[in-house]
Amino acid sequence: MSAHNPARVRRAQRQRRGGALTTEVTESAPSSERPPPLRRLVEGVRDGGTFVITVLAFVCAIVVGAVLIVIADEPTRTAASYFFAYPWDTFAAGWHAVSSGYIALFQGSVLDFGSFAGDSNVPILGPISDTLFNAAPLILGGLSVGVAFRAGLFNIGGQGQLIAGAICAGYVGFIWHLPPVLHLLVALVAGIIGGAVWGGLAGWLKAQTGAHEVISTIMLNYIALYLLYYLLSVPGFQAPASNQAISLPVDENARLPHLLGSGLSVNAGLIVALLAALGCWWLLTRSTLGFRLRAVGANQFAARTAGMSVPGSYITVMVIAGALSGLAGCAQILGGNNVALTGDVDANIGFDAITVALLGRASPGGTVLAGILFGALRAGAVRMQAETGTPTEIVQVVQSVIVLFIAAPALIRAIFRLRASRGGGVTQLAKGWNG
Known part of the structure; x- marks a missing residue:
């Protein structure tokens, strides 16, 4: 019996009156007494x-x-x-x-205690800055997986979509030379398009051929990865006078600006991730398109009966998911520690994003919190290994x-x-x- 909504207790008495069977129902008034807070906490x-x-x-x-x-x-x-x-x-x-x-x-x-005592060279905001820096691409990747979940699809292709976005954003970043703000915006758009195309390809295969998205996205992951390896060996893409698989560095004008100064790692990628989470919340809860995607995810047969295009919804949601993963690739290449493309640009974010989405229950708010948690674990793991082995x-x-x-x-x-x-x-x- 709920303490907040006490149910009326009904007592039925059956009596025989004048040869007829009658039923009397009496109701007790709801009790005004509520359990103490500690008991409610324990019950919860x-x-x-x-x-x-x-x-x-x-x-x-x-x-x-x-x-x-x-x-x-x-x-x-x-x-x-x-x-x-x-x-x-x-x-x-x-x-x-x-x-x-x-x-x-x-x-x-989170916090280096030695910063207050002057025993550490790490700035007071350094640890939390590293956490938020690591959280930004995880949030974007988690949103990608979560949006696809809502439409009933398992987008396991975050790695490939991230790589595709990083390739496009990185190429625009080091080949073109544009004014500061314009260059960054063009690079971000290029990354979004690259990820959207890669995700949309999996959605098109699902819609037109019935190919399961898990299989197609895994295969597209490998294609994107080996395409990156190939490009890093091509003259004009690979850094000149280098025998390593690394591209030219991204132009300074195309890099995400630091939010708290150059001494701290967190950059505008965090703002992009939070805006993307807000956009996903609006899409899923306030828009007609989001309703259609959720309807298809809940029951594609009922959605088709209601006149909704299930194949079109699959393509649309995978384009959106790919665009979000492409933004994660932008955060990696335009604001990461290495502003040049390498073979490990994805840093396993594509697969960690799946766990972030699961922990966040595929909701934008939960994904943000889960991304920050996993970002903290990533940032703290480096310190833990360095100090304790x-x-x-x-x-x-x-x-x-x-x-x-x-x-x-x-x-x-x-x-x-x-x-x-x-x-x-x-x-x-x-x-x-x-x-």
């Missing part, structure tokens, strides 16, 4: 809503990461070799490894475990003995192979 946690599941998934991932840090720590393994003689040494070494690792992760992504792969395991528990909330409910969901299951984000 036990109900296991989406927010609770997400928080507990993060807690479980931190615990799994702690176990892996202990296993990977050499002093802890050494202390474990004489555990039965001095068991406290093992626990102390393990605690030191875990605490120092996670403290370094926090200081590398903890492999950065452990952070990737933490990310994967978070998504694993988010995708399978029944595991969280079983571990923490939460109540079964009243919503009838997890919201379906994309269709199956026969969708």
Whole structure:
């Protein structure tokens, strides 16, 4: 019984009056008493809503990461070799490894304590700046996957679309020489077009031939990657007098400006990502096109019966998704640490974006928060490895475990003995192979 909307208690009494069977129904007035706040909080946690599941998934991932840090720590393994003689040494070494690792992760992504005491050369805003810098392309890539989810498609081709956008934006950036603002805008438009064409190709294959988008986008990922490798060996695209697979550097006028000065990494790519998230929210919740895309994603047969073009919706949503991934490529090449095209320009963002979209429940607001979280993990992993020697792969395991528990909330409910969901299951984000 809900505390906020108390149900009327009905009591039916059956009485035989004058040979006829009558029923009297009496209703009790709703109780004005509400449970105390602490009890409501406990009840909310036990109900296991989406927010609770997400928080507990993060807690479980931190615990799994702690176990892996202990296993990977050499002093802890050494202390474990004489555990039965001095068991406290093992626990102390393990605690030191875990605490120092996670403290370094926090200081590398949120706040460096040494900045206040003057013991560190890192600016006070340096860690959070690195987090937001890493978050921008992840947000854009997550929006790409999330928009496709809403239309019932699984866009696993973020890598290829990002590379296509980076190729177009980078080429315009180092071949053309335009005035500052104009050059940046033209490069951004080129990146959007490149990603949109690459995503639209997968949508066209889905609409015209029925080719499943997972297969086609994976193949397009490989095509884009090897196309990039080829271009980096072509004279005029490859940097002159260089035997490495690297392009010419992007012109200064085409680079995304820094938001907090050149000493901090965060740039205008974050503004682009937030504006894109706002645009996706409006598209999905306030526009006719967004309604049509969501209708196709919910039930393509009902949408077709209502007169909506399902093939056209597939092409449209993949063009939009590709454009968003193309913007992520722009953030990489026009504002990244390396302002030149290389073979690893995607930095695995295309696949991390899938986990960002899943963690954000394919909503623009959730994707922004998930992108910032994963950006923090990326930024902090570098500091953690440098200071404690903890492999950065452990952070990737933490990310994967978070998504694993988010995708399978029944595991969280079983571990923490939460109540079964009243919503009838997890919201379906994309269709199956026969969708």
